[in-house]
Amino acid sequence: MIRRIAHSLFLLFFCIFVFNQLSGTVFAEEIKIKYIEVKGNKRVNTSTIRSKIKIKEGDVFSPEKLREDIKSIFQMGFFNDVKVETEGFEGGLKIIFIVLEKQYIESIVFEGNKELTIEKIKEKISIKPNSIVDQQIIKDNVEKIKKYYEDEGYYYA
Template identity: 30%
Template sequence: MARKSYIFFVALIALVSLLMMSPAFAQEGENIESLKVMGNKRIDESTILYYIKSKPGTLLSKRQIREDIEQMYSLGQFKDIRVETHNEPNGLQVEFYVEEIASVGNVEILGNEKVDANDIREIIGLKRGATFSEHLVLKSKEEIVRLYREKGYFFAQAHIDTQSDTENLVNIAIRIKEGEKVKIEKIRFSGNKAIPDKNLNAQLETKEKSWTSFLD
């Protein structure tokens, strides 16, 4: 079902993109003199042109342009694509205007003394080159706090700052306040009649502080 929904979404976007084409696009069947990509910052023009099957020297086809747009959207790198055509001496210039989806750039981790930076990088989705989203920021923040809590730092906080650059990359600064490690002095159970305390205690990940705690 998810796959069908994705295909429908791409087709719908492609249809909208076609409706946004210039009036000159009515000249279907004319010779394509040149292709041009506009608006790209991070993705090289030659890379985009590789996925476009409309080529100079071929005839303009709405169907092929639609397939080109669908192919470009399937790369997962663009949030908007529109096409315009302009008359040239020997045919048409076809222009693809693209708006890229931002990607994660540099990721800096600050304030971590008790947890290694590599352990933090391993659990978060904010990795260089990943598609950036606010959801990814929130999820990464939750994962960092969870990691610290697993290690006994129940008051740890994570703040994530973002800054966009001219290459459509979002640089990340993760600032961590670790707080003090929490020691459990005593765990008490109430209401358990059939199961002894020691059996319940054995099932808990959280343990009481022992005389060896100073070794942690």
């Protein structure tokens, strides 16, 4: 996570440096944020992501606040990665948050279970459709199903 944040910040500072060189402004000059955009989200609503962003259009650019916003978005738990790109926009700066959403469980299918009902098996697990894929939770649920079979007398399931 720290590598991703460091990489994003490096790209951000590089883009700001290039922007300043091209526009002829002095780096120490205050740069206003003119536009904020969110890209890459499919399931998570843009307004939900924007609610975690503290910087606003019209604010003076602050690397510290941007770093906090990246961290805040990442801590929502819905994303594998959060990157930031910047570009010149209407005499100021356009900030683009690019998110990579975690995979979701679309459906749960049980195959080969002839002795126990699907409803009983579903009662034993915590995974639900539309939840985020978490390999450890999947492993834990497989163990719960195995234990349920053992408890019911099926030791080689």
